[in-house]
Amino acid sequence: MSSAGSPLRHLTNRYRRGLILTAFLVSSSTMILFNGTPGVAKPQEIGLSVFGFLQGLISGTVHAATQLGGSVVDLTDLQARYQKAATLVKKYEGNERALVQLREENRRLREQLSFHQSLPYFNVPVEIIGKDPSKVYSTFVVNKGYLDGIRKNLPVVATQGGVTGLVGKVAEVGLSSSVVQPILDANLFIAARIENTRHEGLVTGKGNNQEILSMSYVKKASLTEVHQGDLVVTAGIDSLYPADLLIGRVKTITTKEYQTSLDIELEPILDFSRLEYLNILRSEP
Amino acid sequence: MIRTIFWALGILAIVLLLQTTVLSYFVVLGVKADILLVVFVILATQNGSFASQIVGFFLGLAVDTVTTSPLGYHAFLFSLAGYLFGLGSGKVYFDPLVMPVFLGFLATAFELIVGFLLNTVFRLGQPLSAYLNIGEVFQLILNLLLSPVVFWFFGWVKEKFQNPRRGFGG
Numbered sequence: 001m002s003s004a005g006s007p008l009r010h011l012t013n014r015y016r017r018g019l020i021l022t023a024f025l026v027s028s029s030t031m032i033l034f035n036g037t038p039g040v041a042k043p044q045e046i047g048l049s050v051f052g053f054l055q056g057l058i059s060g061t062v063h064a065a066t067q068l069g070g071s072v073v074d075l076t077d078l079q080a081r082y083q084k085a086a087t088l089v090k091k092y093e094g095n096e097r098a099l100v101q102l103r104e105e106n107r108r109l110r111e112q113l114s115f116h117q118s119l120p121y122f123n124v125p126v127e128i129i130g131k132d133p134s135k136v137y138s139t140f141v142v143n144k145g146y147l148d149g150i151r152k153n154l155p156v157v158a159t160q161g162g163v164t165g166l167v168g169k170v171a172e173v174g175l176s177s178s179v180v181q182p183i184l185d186a187n188l189f190i191a192a193r194i195e196n197t198r199h200e201g202l203v204t205g206k207g208n209n210q211e212i213l214s215m216s217y218v219k220k221a222s223l224t225e226v227h228q229g230d231l232v233v234t235a236g237i238d239s240l241y242p243a244d245l246l247i248g249r250v251k252t253i254t255t256k257e258y259q260t261s262l263d264i265e266l267e268p269i270l271d272f273s274r275l276e277y278l279n280i281l282r283s284e285p
Numbered sequence: 286m287i288r289t290i291f292w293a294l295g296i297l298a299i300v301l302l303l304q305t306t307v308l309s310y311f312v313v314l315g316v317k318a319d320i321l322l323v324v325f326v327i328l329a330t331q332n333g334s335f336a337s338q339i340v341g342f343f344l345g346l347a348v349d350t351v352t353t354s355p356l357g358y359h360a361f362l363f364s365l366a367g368y369l370f371g372l373g374s375g376k377v378y379f380d381p382l383v384m385p386v387f388l389g390f391l392a393t394a395f396e397l398i399v400g401f402l403l404n405t406v407f408r409l410g411q412p413l414s415a416y417l418n419i420g421e422v423f424q425l426i427l428n429l430l431l432s433p434v435v436f437w438f439f440g441w442v443k444e445k446f447q448n449p450r451r452g453f454g455g
Binding site for chain 2: 017020021025058062130131139141172179181185
């Protein structure tokens with residue numbers, strides 16, 4: 001004796017695997033389609049908060065272990081240096097060496113102080129605790145979030161070898177972690193200008209972690225004025241990024257007869273593979 | 286079945302966390318190996334389509350939360366990969382070298398092709414150069430080298446923990 005629903009149940013059981021796959025693919029596609037709408041963005045923020053916390057834990061543990069290992073090495077190194085210094089102290093009279101060290105330290109501190117004071121924005125120092133696992137997107141996860149006053153679209157900078165350059169912007173904010181979208185990302189567009197000639201253009205990344213940027217919409221008339229090695233800075237006209245933040249240097253300039261603008265390739269001012277600490281800029285404390 | 290899904294999700298969550306933190310600093314020739322993908326595919330070939338598509342969907346959602354990719358992008362990619370690679374479960378003989386390397390190749394190619402198709406269909410704005418560049422070749426090579434090691438490791442773990450040898454006492 002069979003019920004009326006039996007053939008349907010039989011079919012469902014038979015194609016259960018395919019039906020579930022279809023459901024997953026349809027829901028994934030729907031989420032992609034409605035990407036950015038509040039209902040879809042919320043789970044992403046919650047997920048980021050959870051994963052960001054775990055990433056912070058792992059990153060912190062690894063950092064602590066590295067520091068411990070480094071401390072042991074430093075201690076051994078210090079011991080050797082101490083012996084050497086003791087010999088030197090005996091050899092040289094006076095404190096010339098200490099004076100030189102103090103002068104150097106003083107110079108560095110002055111440099112840092114002037115950098116800090118020169119920034120017209122309040123900056124929140126953050127540490128990178130995770131990097132994008134996928135190939136196409138090239139984001140960083142940093143260890144501060146909503147609770148630390150970080151908000152979406154805030155500009156992010158970093159200092160390397162005394163040079164401060166633009167890293168990108170805050171793309172997503174979790175409770176205690178945030179995702180930074182770097183300028184290498186193909187979906188991030190920045191209004192920029194050549195520093196010395198003041199010609200404007202639009203800078204974007206090429207995706208896939210390629211440390212090369214592309215600057216387009218620069219007027220063809222500027223061809224004779226723009227040269228390899230010229231600095232490119234933020235234009236400050238899109239209200240997201242402050243003006244005159246360093247972005248990169250002109251690497252190659254190409255021009256096509258049928259185009260009215262130049263295609264310029266830039267080398268980023270920062271080495272993105274060596275970034276560890278960033279500064280998120282805020283206009284309020 | 287549920288136990289298999291939870292085990293796989295647990296392992297992959299750990300791999301995801303490690304890949305985004307510790308392993309993201311191991312960069313060879315400017316690229317990093319996609320360990321998550323390799324581990325996922327190897328688990329899929331062991332667990333079958335049904336479990337792997339479920340695992341893939343939730344793993345993909347987790348990946349989407351730590352990237353700026355649109356929510357659903359990796360969920361689509363991994364659930365489809367789980368289904369397709371899971372079809373090989375119990376049907377293919379896995380030697381320790383050739384098949385893992387072949388799987389590593391297929392998985393990397395699959396991720397690139399499906400990623401590119403999703404990008405095109407949903408107009409996600411990534412340029413073609415993001416999918417077609419010399420870095421992809423390096424990553425493919427890295428994934429191929431990594432696949433037999435990961436396969437061997439999971440085989441060893443499975444043998445050690447799931448099928449413990451029993452003595453005469455049963």
